Amino acid sequence: MGRSPCCDEVGVKKGPWTPEEDEKLIEYIKKHGHGSWRHLPRNAGLNRCGKSCRLRWTNYLRPDIKRGKFSEEEEGLIIHLHSMLGNKWSLISTKLPGRTDNEIKNHWNTHLKKKLLLLGIDPVTHRRRADLELLANLPNLLSSANSSTRMTNSWDSALQLQADAANLVQVQILQGLLQVLIASSPNSNASPNLNMNNLLGSSLAPLRNITDILQANRQLEALLNGSFGLAHGSIPSASTIQMPNNYQALPLQNQPKMNGNENQQFPFHSNTPSLVSASPENTTSASLKQEQINSNEISAANSESSTPIDPWDALNLSDPNGADLGWKEILEYVP
DNA sequence: AAGCCTGACAACCGCCAGGCT
DNA sequence: AAGCCTGGCGGTTGTCAGGCT
Known part of the structure; x- marks a missing residue:
């Protein structure tokens, strides 16, 4: 038995929000909190469905939302987290204060995915294309x-x-x-x-x-x-294309030997995470993923004192002078 | 100048999980 | 236990501004 959609009421406005609607929504939530989203529109005098109000609030009007361009650190973190979690945008957003899942998802789809593709990296598997x-x-x-x-x-x-x-x-x-x-x-x-x-x-x-x-x-x-x-x-x-001075091609794992030519090398394989077995969509339960993040993964990406077992340590996100070629460096070569 | 194209992002849609009755 | 309600999530679409022809 499917539930009835909340937005099927006739005459409910859709599409872009006007400043007046925003004002009404902000004022109401400031005074009363959002309470039941279903009943909020009527109480706030909005001709919108509750779902639309909730999305507008959580994705745009919330006071703690950080707007503007994503920093290099944020981009690196998104790529890092996406390699572990896949398209779990809400989970990823919890590690980027002030960024909404929708914003991160959009940024991934419009910027980061293209950058990875240009670099020859499959944005789904985070491996060579x-x-x-x-x-x-x-x-x-x-x-x-x-x-x-x-x-x-x-x-x-x-x-x-x-x-x-x-x-x-x-x-x-x-x-x-x-x-x-x-x-x-x-x-x-x-x-x-x-x-x-x-x-x-x-x-x-x-x-x-x-x-x-x-x-x-x-x-x-x-x-x-x-x-x-x-x-x-x-x-x-x-x-x-100028490579960093410290750039050094890394051996390609699982690559068949090239007929005695041992110089067959590709840098990405070793530098990209191998935490994902196939597709990120195949990762385990949300709790396990959360545990993964909460373990040392985040600090590993941002701290030099992280344990060396994580391949992502090589990314050295917080250290532009690190010995390895990290995402920050890689992304610099992409327009 | 006008029409077309493209990219960015806001908003919507359908589905799902969990809580409540 | 079953059905309903609500909020949340991820995928997709719609809208609009800016660039190009």
Whole structure:
């Protein structure tokens, strides 16, 4: 049995609140408290449903709400907490005084998600994006395809051949897709061959560091957006992206060895949290999450005396001079 | 100048959990 | 125990301002 919605009354006003309505709501709550939200509108002389009044109050009119731009520390904390909790905005908001869950949710959706995507990080899993995974694996795939011709006739090699064939098909599909996109791009005369070489050339020369990954990813995104020629001018090239002096590429965990080339590195994996097994949506109960936060997680993000067991310690959110590349530093490279 | 597009954010909607009767 | 009420939550949509063509 579903309950009747509180806002289905005919003639109840919806949409943006006027200053007069705000004034009425503030005055009423100042005098009487909100009490029952359901009955508040009638008592306060508002032609709104109670739910609308509650949202307006909690998300906008409450006196303790901090408005304005999010600081770097707040952004870092949001990313940190989101990696552990997923889209539990109300829980996240309890750790950012003065910020509402709605405000944090909006900021995530409009700013932080895009920043992470630009950095090649999946905002859901906080891990490398799958498309970058494919790009980073291109040299591996091509190399394995070459070496597969020297295989013996064992079952293992037969299976390897089958896997290699599948990989090669993937590569060919990707190349074909890119060629079609370049050919159909309105800016396709903007040195498409050069750009294609830049991108696919990376499949021959290993993607060694953050700048390679970023450039490859941005070129791919620009191609997929059908605006490569234009974007080529606006996207910073690998050489224009300055890394911090203390930047050091970190080994990629769980990454297969690249045919004896031990220099295959990607910085994000080690620097991004591994607390989430798959999707944050799969995290455990709210109480457990709260316990996680309340344990040393928050202080770990903001204190140098935190225990080193948390991978997020590497983020060093409160220490811009820290030895590791943290979110603050990473975010500086994103427009 | 006008129309279109995009980004930011306020507001709404539907669902759920917990308390009450 | 079952049904209802209320508040809370997360996802989605609507609105509007500013930039672009």
